[in-house]
Amino acid sequence: MREDLGLYDYRPWDERLPIRWPNGARLALWVAPNIEFYELEPPANPQRKAWPRPIPDIQGYGTRDYGNRVGHMRMMELLDTYGVRGSISLSVALCEHHPEIIDLCAERNWEFFSHGIYNTRYVYGMDEDQERSVIEDSVRTIAKHTGQQCAGYLAPALTHTERTLDLFSEAGGLYTCDLFHDDQPTPVKVRSGKPFVSVPYSLELNDTIVYVVNRVEPRRYGEMIRQAFDRLYREGEQGGTVMCVPLHAYQVAHPHRMRAFEDALAYVTGHSDVWVTTAREIAKYYVEHYYDQAVARWGAA
Amino acid sequence: MPLDPDYLKYPHRRYGMDHDRYEWSMLARRKPVTWPGGARVALWVNLAVQFFPLNQSGRPFRPPGGMSTPYPDLRHFTLRDYGNRVGLYRCLEALDAAAITPTFSVNAAIAEKYPQLLDRLNRSGNEILASSWHMDTLHHGELPRYEEEELVQRSLETLRAAVDAPVVGWLSPGRSQSGNTPDLLAAAGIRYMGDWINDELPYPFATDYGELIALPLSLELDDQFIIQNNLHSEWEYADQVKDACDYLLAEAESTGQGRLLALSVHPWLMGQPHRIAALESLLRHISGKSGIWSAPARDIVAAWERQRV
Numbered sequence: 001m002r003e004d005l006g007l008y009d010y011r012p013w014d015e016r017l018p019i020r021w022p023n024g025a026r027l028a029l030w031v032a033p034n035i036e037f038y039e040l041e042p043p044a045n046p047q048r049k050a051w052p053r054p055i056p057d058i059q060g061y062g063t064r065d066y067g068n069r070v071g072h073m074r075m076m077e078l079l080d081t082y083g084v085r086g087s088i089s090l091s092v093a094l095c096e097h098h099p100e101i102i103d104l105c106a107e108r109n110w111e112f113f114s115h116g117i118y119n120t121r122y123v124y125g126m127d128e129d130q131e132r133s134v135i136e137d138s139v140r141t142i143a144k145h146t147g148q149q150c151a152g153y154l155a156p157a158l159t160h161t162e163r164t165l166d167l168f169s170e171a172g173g174l175y176t177c178d179l180f181h182d183d184q185p186t187p188v189k190v191r192s193g194k195p196f197v198s199v200p201y202s203l204e205l206n207d208t209i210v211y212v213v214n215r216v217e218p219r220r221y222g223e224m225i226r227q228a229f230d231r232l233y234r235e236g237e238q239g240g241t242v243m244c245v246p247l248h249a250y251q252v253a254h255p256h257r258m259r260a261f262e263d264a265l266a267y268v269t270g271h272s273d274v275w276v277t278t279a280r281e282i283a284k285y286y287v288e289h290y291y292d293q294a295v296a297r298w299g300a301a
Numbered sequence: 302m303p304l305d306p307d308y309l310k311y312p313h314r315r316y317g318m319d320h321d322r323y324e325w326s327m328l329a330r331r332k333p334v335t336w337p338g339g340a341r342v343a344l345w346v347n348l349a350v351q352f353f354p355l356n357q358s359g360r361p362f363r364p365p366g367g368m369s370t371p372y373p374d375l376r377h378f379t380l381r382d383y384g385n386r387v388g389l390y391r392c393l394e395a396l397d398a399a400a401i402t403p404t405f406s407v408n409a410a411i412a413e414k415y416p417q418l419l420d421r422l423n424r425s426g427n428e429i430l431a432s433s434w435h436m437d438t439l440h441h442g443e444l445p446r447y448e449e450e451e452l453v454q455r456s457l458e459t460l461r462a463a464v465d466a467p468v469v470g471w472l473s474p475g476r477s478q479s480g481n482t483p484d485l486l487a488a489a490g491i492r493y494m495g496d497w498i499n500d501e502l503p504y505p506f507a508t509d510y511g512e513l514i515a516l517p518l519s520l521e522l523d524d525q526f527i528i529q530n531n532l533h534s535e536w537e538y539a540d541q542v543k544d545a546c547d548y549l550l551a552e553a554e555s556t557g558q559g560r561l562l563a564l565s566v567h568p569w570l571m572g573q574p575h576r577i578a579a580l581e582s583l584l585r586h587i588s589g590k591s592g593i594w595s596a597p598a599r600d601i602v603a604a605w606e607r608q609r610v
Contacts, residue, residue: 037319039313039319040318040319040320041319041320043305043307043308045304045308046304052362053361053362053441053442053477054361054441054442054443054479055442055480056442056478056479056480058476058477058478058496058497059475059476059477059498059520061499062497062498062499062517063498063499063520063521064499065318065499066498066499066500066501068327069325069326069327069328069499069500070327070328070499070500070501072327073327073328073329073330074329074552093311093314096314096315096316097314097315097316097317097318097319097325098325099316100327100330101327117311117314118311121308125303125304125308126303126304126308127302127303127304129303130303130304130308130309133309134309211531215530215531215532215533217531217533217537217541218541218544219540254519254521254522254545255501255522255544255545255546255548255549255552255562256521256522256541256542256544256545256548257541257544258548259544259547259548260544
């Protein structure tokens with residue numbers, strides 16, 4: 001184990017890049033629906049239990065299955081209403097289990113990126129070849145079912161090894177959502193030496209963290225989103241910021257939570273100078289316009 | 302050393318579910334369900350009539366709401382028993398005032414401990430769902446099948462002997478099941494169960510002894526989940542239920558598909574004097590809406606069954 005993986009260099013916020021997003025936007029907004037498949041009877045991982053109760057944990061399983069059966073359509077139609085294309089953090093086995101959901105998202109030109117095979121399979125304990133095979137499987141599966149080249153990664157159930165980002169870059173990846181250290185994209189050092197960036201993914205605004213870990217009230221979640229937006233929008237005048245709202249249909253799409261979320265979404269998409277986009281587009285734009293400048297100033301690659 | 306190579310095998314990676322209990326199906330794409338009288342939302346209010354034993358085993362986990370201090374935990378024992386003595390009657394009055402029909406899920410131990418209470422529920426003609434023996438007889442994956450079979454049979458025999466109407470619905474303590482539970486329930490004459498929370502309408506569920514119907518009892522809208530697990534106030538809980546009611550009514554209107562509002566209420570919780578007004582408020586809100594059909598679980602299941610192809 002190492003004290004710090006040294007994935008990025010220190011950069012103080014008051015010296016951030018004066019980023020301007022397309023059309024002079026000061027804030028890039030992306031919404032990340034996590035579309036996940038949890039297994040009823042996953043194999044045991046030596047370092048992490050998949051379910052708190054003995055298998056079959058029908059409460060945990062049913063909670064997640066609800067997202068695909070009931071919640072997905074609600075969440076998707078709400079994003080349609082506000083002109084948001086989702087950037088999907090995908091348990092890629094869902095391409096096989098629930099292709100109807102994949103088709104609905106593909107029709108809308110949403111972005112698909114890898115969130116592992118299943119959210120009940122963890123990389124803890126894998127050697128390099130094993131983890132590479134999981135990453136390559138996920139890239140291959142997305143290409144096969146959606147025609148998209150997978151550009152981004154959010155590790156399954158946020159399980160990592162020291163090599164995760166190196167391996168994803170080698171598999172053709174461009175960005176990671178696994179790092180929560182900044183409100184702007186930053187270069188990430190990977191052994192391939194290829195450009196690779198972190199696109200901010202707010203774990204603090206992730207509905208599962210909000211509702212399950214922090215046990216927040218639905219209307220308070222709406223306020224949190226508005227308050228985060230107000231601050232990032234204001235600061236974006238000095239240097240473009242990124243705001244991400246990570247969602248799970250099994251959390252946000254319950255009937256007692258939709259209205260409060262809709263109010264917040266209407267608010268943030270109702271402003272000018274907001275680039276409503278996907279993570280891949282943010283990563284590409286940053287690499288094309290700001291990556292070299294950032295590396296020259298703070299080092300990376 | 303790498304992980305066991307089997308960890309990278311995915312034997313159930315295929316179309317549909319990773320088990321054979323039910324079909325994969327998106328709610329929005331099903332044939333629309335309609336409710337009697339043209340109602341848009343069916344309302345199932347389930348009152349939990351529970352016994353939490355003082356000598357709780359806590360295996361394989363502490364039942365939600367169970368004893369939590371060293372024996373004898375009179376504190377939690379009596380707080381829960383309050384529901385059977387006081388809270389339930391307050392809830393009944395609130396339901397009556399709103400003209401809402403409840404359903405009761407009852408631990409069979411209640412029949413032995415408080416026969417007067419069960420008599421009263423029986424005489425009201427309201428539906429009674431079986432809820433195992435008591436809150437510490439959890440159905441779970443480590444329970445031997447023969448023990449669970451005996452538990453199901455003993456619970457059903459006891460309740461059926463005390464209740465005139467057929468007892469054909471089931472709710473497991475802690476919403477926990479083993480892999481055998483659905484088979485054992487179907488074999489014992491149960492027709493529907495509320496344990497699976499993956500849907501918002503009834504759906505067919507396969508067992509070795511014929512089909513069951515899953516009638517999902519929302520956990521996210523359960524009073525205990527919101528107030529005790531999430532630590533929200535009773536008024537916040539009332540707002541969430543009202544928001545859910547309004548949302549489902551609007552969705553049913555815009556899609557032409559009937560919806561189900563399934564509320565799990567614990568009399569030991571909402572029947573406290575400082576909380577009952579919040580329950581009254583949300584019940585008034587719901588009953589003040591047009592398009593709500595309040596019915597016992599059996600009628601909701603029957604209405605759904607009549608529309609199956």
